[in-house]
Amino acid sequence: MAYTFSFPEEVLEHVFSFIESEKDRNAISLVCKSWYEIERWCRRRVFVGNCYAVSPMMVIKRFPEVRSIALKGKPHFADFNLVPEGWGGYVCPWIAAMACAFPWLEEIRLKRMVITDESLELIAKSFKNFKVLVLTSCEGFTTDGLAAIAANCRFASFIFLISQVLNLLDFNFVFELVLNKGHKFESKLCLCLVNLRELDLQESEVEDLSGHWLSHFPDSYTSLVSLNISCLGNEVSLSSLERLLGRCPNLQTLRLNRAVPLDRLPNLLRRCPQLVELGTGVYSTEMRPEVFSNLEAAFSGCKQLKSLSGFWDVLPSYLPAVYPICSRLTSLNLSYAIVQSSDLIKLISQCPSLLRLWVLDYIEDAGLYALAASCKDLRELRVFPSDPFGLEPNVALTEQGLVSVSEGCPKLQSVLYFCRQMSNAALNTIARNRPNLTRFRLCIIEPRTPDYITLEPLDSGFGAIVEHCKDLQRLSLSGLLTDRVFEYIGTYGKKLEMLSVAFAGDSDLGLHHVLSGCDNLRKLEIRDCPFGDKALLANAAKLETMRSLWMSSCSVSYGACKLLGQKMPRLNVEVIDERGPPDSRPESCPVEKLYIYRTIAGPRLDMPGFVWTMEDDSSLGLE
């Protein structure tokens, strides 16, 4: 006889309220039916990793009391222009459904989605308690939509993370509107514009816009917490900015744009010495001693400063001005700074608390060696290419730099590294040095580059990485690779969740190894690899355990796609082909791009003309 022991619902609910992570919440809901019921009524945050995996109604039905929702749309490779315009990712049906169902919704976070002005207006009208809007790499809206939000949302603490197209004219208009209504914002305001895709501004239109929008912040407005305008092209009114900063004691983050001159930075800093994160403007000006000492003093006054970025157009002689605060720095983003290695070394050597460094390959091996010597707490390193499309190396950055860091930084977990040469020996060393790596993304710039010493494929090197780094969650491959590397990945990559592959492999065996071996694989993205039908069809069931699979410029035939679509009703098999209907070509012809994702919502209905979802109706004829 089963022994049943149950708390009253309220107690369980209270206990569950301490469980935040959605993974844990999902686990709770699987315990038993009553826990499922209780949990679903008190779940407040929902994360939908693929907006097409589930329908809005399904989410609403299961979780009626949601306050915060996050949605992701396009596949990751959209960041590199591999997903054609108009593919999808429309948030409109979600907003429409939630407008009725979640009147108390407070937060909407979207990544790689298309959101229209109508949706923004609907948000503004429908959610009386709306607080947070985060748009990352989104598109489809104009100032009208943003203005609607600004005009109607009283309790907002917005974070706009806009990574797409908005020209400056629009921004100024928006800001003016936002700020005219600023007095209506009763709580903290975060205004954050990051990574505009279009930095090319229509000069004529911006001439009149001297950044007066800042002066529209009413004098009574004191709640600014975060201001990030780093991607704006034109000047802002510095006097307005100074006044604004002066009256906002809660300001923690200030990321300026390139147009803010260096000699005005001290005055700005003096107004907000409580800053935790600073992005400088342009970092050069005439070399004058008083400017330097002023700057140095201003930096010294910022006792809480932990994160620095910006540093456009660096004049090296001004770098020492930050030395007084270097010992406290935990995050340094120099990935837009053209600074020679020697100056970087001087700077980095003074930052023993550094946890995160983003830098251009100007740092060179010597700089990375110094990093390894000075920054023993380093967790994350990203080295970006200064000349990615150049034919020859322009800097002395090789695999050695990464090896040095792997040797000297025992806590290093996350690596993104662009370079032009690599060896199996180096990868082996890195793997043995740093078994605690969780993210390893290596981009050898020229596709299919072999081990430069032995001229062999880099299979064994990457094999060492997956073998030794047992907690590896994310891996990106590059260089000359055969099916062998995938055998290693399938054998050892048991915790691997995301794998990115390009210009690698010889045959279906490669793909088969990954699909059959990587137990925790969620996202697989492949481009320009000779993977075809066999592995895909043989591992069809695996695809239902993953979020998505992207394959472009591979060898998967239309026939296989159809078959997969027919056999797997809980997968959407999308053929993306801009050459025209796949029916007009032989079945054996490979498709351009293939995007397969699991779904319980069935095929989507918003596809453009170049996307076909393979029917799961088995009565579908072949023509």
Next chain:
Amino acid sequence: MGSYESELNLKATELRLGLPGSDEPEKRSCSVRSNKRSSRESSVEESRCKSNVNSDDSTTTSDHDQESVQPAKVQVVGWPPIRSYRKNSLQQKKVEGDGSGIYVKVSMAGAPYLRKIDLKVYKSYPELLMALQTLFKCTFGEYSEREGYNGSEYAPTYEDKDGDWMLVGDVPWNMFVSSCKRLRIIKGSEAKGLGCL
């Protein structure tokens, strides 16, 4: 071939290409462009029907032969994987001011390989000379109009537009930047000759 087939155990799965009872078609009849090892792939719109032939010898070393260098690099879509805003930002830097960065080769007697630096990064001779000294771990000493870098171990020289080798520092900075084609660090002893011209 045999081990490969059993790995996949195709017969055991019901998923096969084509109608039941028919064999898997091997031929691909659409347009083919099969250059597996080409490192100069162009746009992804090219349809590539690679024949799905498995080769047990996975390292097709015959394809390692370096292809003859093509004059212009064809940019592959989305490669290297850098996001647009970063690409734009790099390009912005390059087209700043008068034009693209001015990269010149720097050689030094006895050094195994050349370096390249962007003259646009520097605003004055002292900056450039500091950088060169750091890069090559050498010292130039004091510059004087009369003596050049007399007395120092090394001296910086450059080839100007006319093909002449000049001592760095003689002309105004901007003139130098616009006329410098390449740099060479020579031994101080060799530099004596330049000072006399």
